Amino acid sequence: MKLVHETNRFVLKKVNTTGTRVKKALLGLQGNDGLIFKTFIYALLISVGFIYLYPILYMVSNSFKSLSDLLDPTVLWIPKELYIENFVKAWHVLEFPKTFMTSLLNSVLPALAQMVSCAIVGFGFARFRFPGKNILFGLMLLTFIIPTQIVMIPMFLMFEQYGMLGTPLPFIIPAIFAGGIKSALFILIYTQFFRSIPPVLDESAQLDGANYFTIFFRIILPISIPALVVVFLFSLVWHWNETYTASLYLGDSMSTLPLKLKEFNDSFRVLYSSSSGGESSGADINESIKFAGTVLVILPLLVLYMFAQRWFVEVLDKTGITGE
């Protein structure tokens, strides 16, 4: 009788220790390293990530569907065959090579200009003390919240006077003067970044007889490449995607990819419906063709993102785009 009691206690004790061990594994020591918490976080990340990517997945999947797949309710995500014809049509409608070059011209040049000019201004704000600096810095930040609509019309008239409409100049010239799309944000990124570089570095260079311009171009810029890359990429993407001012300044003489996408339906009709006359073979537009067009418009950015993703993601939280 006593023996049984003894073993019972032993078993009970054993259960208890495994119990606490399981509990420890599930809940963790600090609350955020347990199994339950981990599973919860991953489940949340994966589901939110899926919802986040849903439009892109939907778009890509649909862009490969032939008309029969599109109408077939049993075909949900994976098309029965990879139907490339949509892309061929969309390619022609967008006049891809030509429009792509225009897009490139309208985003790479302003982005380069903005990358350099904002760095210079950012350095000025980060390193020097001069009367009125705070007021000017405040004004600079204020330009961020002034909607483009206010300055757009006078700028349109101004560029018209100088005969610059229909060229990329309305984007490049403000960019050279540290203006243009979201430049206040870029100057802020640079200011924060340059402040994190110890001033001892310039002082030692000064002792060697370098002036501030050599210091900036020889010492500061080379170690600021991550910040330069981030600003360049942001600027490129935002210029690439700009349609509102682009349609105003470029008019009919130039068209970027997003602008072409806007008039996709009309261009499609001109290209296919009328030329094929009475034939109805694939002459009608369907959503798969439009999705293929959309994929083509964002494809260059996706490729860029694949290569630059590390900078985009890693560097930006190091440079700290926010004020302290």
Add this chain to the structure above:
Amino acid sequence: MTGYLFILPWLIGFLLFMAYPIFYSLFMSFNKVYITASGIKTTFLEWENYKFAFLSDPHFVEELVMFLKSVVLLIPIVVVFSLIVALMINQPIKMKGFFRAIFFLPVIITSGEVVNELFAQGAATIPIIERYGIIDFLQANLSPTWGKPIVSVIEQLIIILWYSGVQILIFLAGLQKVNKQIYEAAAIDGASPWEIFWKITLPSIKPFILVNIIYTTVDLSTNSLNNVIVLIKENMFKVETGFGYATALSWIYFMVIFIILLLSIFFFTRKERLEFKKS
């Protein structure tokens, strides 16, 4: 002096492409502007453009109110969502880079045209919401003044979440600046993650919340999906309204945005000011 030399490009740019256009547009907003072959002609109208916007324009006030309602709904959604995502990907998790890449991806796509396209083709809503009739339920049970904006928010939910890319990064930057030793000390004292979040994390990233509110407001108000902006552009090229009226609309719109920003800054710093007064 060298300081001035460095910021000189911005100063020139500011005068040419900001200050001058701002004054010119303010001038135009009080005029009727005609474009003639010989140049621009203006007739002074006093406050006529502004009066017309509020009293006679059939669309402007309606769109403006719609914009206000959507901003009130969207700012908390975007800020809270980006905070949650930032907290999650700031955890020591595997494939951190992969998850960060996903949540930052929309930043490169959120151009008006592509988003318009996705929206028009129905790729922007989560199908479950429609399947369970949530929208019909809301439409039946809410007054149309708020029902309409809420339904439109749900219909564009994914796209709205897409506007959180930069905000997620701002929060990530903020979270990484919090001193790690404070967390360790709190963990030793036996604080739960819940307590740590409310007592340590949230207060230390408070300035970043304000930055994000401002960024979100600006982002939402300047993107080309916005109907007020579409309206301004339409009026620009209408014969009966023209540039003068369009600039007046932009100025009203700017004032509204400015008031929203001031209010959010005011409410956000109110508690601190109260504490300051007490002490």
